[in-house]
Amino acid sequence: MKHLAKTFVVSAALFASTLLPVHAELDVGGLKAAIEASVEADYPRLEALYKDLHAHPELAFEEVKTAAKLAAEMRSLGFEVTEKVGKTGLVAIFGNGDGPVIMVRTELDALPMEEKTGLAYASRDKTIWNGVETFVAHSCGHDIHMTSWVGTAKTLVGLKDRWQGTLMFIAQPAEETVSGARAMLADGLFTRFRKPDYGFALHDGPIPYGYVLYRVGVGSSNSDSLSIKFRGRGGHGATPQATIDPVMIAARFIVDVQSVISREKDPTEFGVVSIGAIHAGTAENIIPDDALVLGTIRTFKPGVRAKMLAGIERTANAATAMSDAPAPEIRITEGAKAIMNDPAVVATAEKVLKAAFGDKLRISPPGTPSEDFSEFGNAGVPSMMFNIGVYEPERWAAANNGGLPLPANHSPLFAPVPKPTIETGIKAMTLAVLSAFDQHARGK
Numbered sequence: 001m002k003h004l005a006k007t008f009v010v011s012a013a014l015f016a017s018t019l020l021p022v023h024a025e026l027d028v029g030g031l032k033a034a035i036e037a038s039v040e041a042d043y044p045r046l047e048a049l050y051k052d053l054h055a056h057p058e059l060a061f062e063e064v065k066t067a068a069k070l071a072a073e074m075r076s077l078g079f080e081v082t083e084k085v086g087k088t089g090l091v092a093i094f095g096n097g098d099g100p101v102i103m104v105r106t107e108l109d110a111l112p113m114e115e116k117t118g119l120a121y122a123s124r125d126k127t128i129w130n131g132v133e134t135f136v137a138h139s140c141g142h143d144i145h146m147t148s149w150v151g152t153a154k155t156l157v158g159l160k161d162r163w164q165g166t167l168m169f170i171a172q173p174a175e176e177t178v179s180g181a182r183a184m185l186a187d188g189l190f191t192r193f194r195k196p197d198y199g200f201a202l203h204d205g206p207i208p209y210g211y212v213l214y215r216v217g218v219g220s221s222n223s224d225s226l227s228i229k230f231r232g233r234g235g236h237g238a239t240p241q242a243t244i245d246p247v248m249i250a251a252r253f254i255v256d257v258q259s260v261i262s263r264e265k266d267p268t269e270f271g272v273v274s275i276g277a278i279h280a281g282t283a284e285n286i287i288p289d290d291a292l293v294l295g296t297i298r299t300f301k302p303g304v305r306a307k308m309l310a311g312i313e314r315t316a317n318a319a320t321a322m323s324d325a326p327a328p329e330i331r332i333t334e335g336a337k338a339i340m341n342d343p344a345v346v347a348t349a350e351k352v353l354k355a356a357f358g359d360k361l362r363i364s365p366p367g368t369p370s371e372d373f374s375e376f377g378n379a380g381v382p383s384m385m386f387n388i389g390v391y392e393p394e395r396w397a398a399a400n401n402g403g404l405p406l407p408a409n410h411s412p413l414f415a416p417v418p419k420p421t422i423e424t425g426i427k428a429m430t431l432a433v434l435s436a437f438d439q440h441a442r443g444k
């Protein structure tokens with residue numbers, strides 16, 4: 001029986017190897033040409049979509065019209081679209097035979113700020129945000145991501161004889177408030193739909209267009225927000241002896257907390273505390289009752305994060321103790337976790353991207369901003385996020401040769417050059433997805 005079984009296995013293997021085509025290496029040159037032709041043909045439509053998204057941005061969890069536009073695009077490509085996943089998110093599925101499920105994520109949201117690019121398609125839209133009227137702008141470039149996402153879907157559908165499996169394209173709300181990924185997961189993203197085998201996302205940034213930046217391991221920072229209410233005892237500015245001055249305590253904390261970074265943290269490890277807002281008092285001659293300090297804490301490693309949180313708390317309590325004030329109210333709210341790019345997914349994509357982009361594919365240092373794309377990786381999806389550039393290479397070179405720095409994401413002047421940026425986004429994302437399908441088909 002044992003012998004027979006072995007014979008059968010051997011002959012079945014022979015049979016398979018004779019009749020099934022040997023899986024060839026991905027023809028990156030041919031694919032690149034096919035992708036470029038597809039993008040060129042679609043570009044007028046994609047640019048119209050980009051300019052429309054750019055001119056009419058929406059804030060976190062309010063991306064109703066934006067989501068509806070993307071849902072219509074994906075349905076027209078034959079995707080099955082489910083709306084309102086995680087409030088305003090979308091899940092678009094395209095099945096193409098047996099194979100892995102590959103997730104591609106875009107964000108939907110914009111920022112509460114005024115765009116000052118002067119572009120013909122600049123946003124002048126306003127909305128009410130936290131009770132206050134504000135301009136809205138796509139100053140983080142999520143409109144580039146959305147357009148690349150639609151273009152990638154179109155390109156992959158056009159190349160469907162080159163891959164087998166399922167595309168799971170998700171449009172995530174509220175990345176800027178690092179809450180949209182969690183909202184989609186809590187709404188059953190990986191239970192109502194299949195859990196993906198691989199996940200990809202891209203982000204644009206102030207580097208030359210045509211370039212793709214990536215890294216293995218840490219890709220973004222842990223982000224925590226800090227809120228401390230220092231409590232004092234208000235009174236007349238001319239009689240400080242009868243008061244406990246919370247402004248003084250807050251000032252002491254703001255200066256001393258930087259010593260947690262410079263004296264307690266290992267200097268070779270990344271860690272930042274930035275105080276972004278101070279709210280206290282009403283008039284020059286009144287010592288207020290309390291002072292509110294708001295800030296952000298960024299780290300890469302959990303151990304560094306723990307050390308910094310402990311140091312911040314100790315410093316706040318010490319500043320308070322010096323003035324014999326009541327204990328401060330310290331609130332640290334956990335935000336996004338650092339992105340960990342999966343080494344195997346990156347290694348597979350890297351080979352294909354290198355063949356397509358040559359020396360325009362570069363390894364980047366870890367980014368210090370935060371990103372909730374990390375939520376999907378932490379939920380068990382091996383993932384990769386990479387960056388693409390948005391500016392003319394000559395302009396970038398001039399800026400790096402002593403010129404003015406180019407406006408980065410979140411600047412009111414952030415203005416990607418649409419065509420080469422979107423083309424690079426589609427080309428890189430399509431090839432990354434194809435690399436994962438191909439690797440899976442080879443059985444790794």
Ligand SMILES: [Zn+2]
Binds near residue numbers: 140176409410
């Ligand atoms: Zn942003």
Ligand SMILES: [Zn+2]
Binds near residue numbers: 140203
């Ligand atoms: Zn962003």
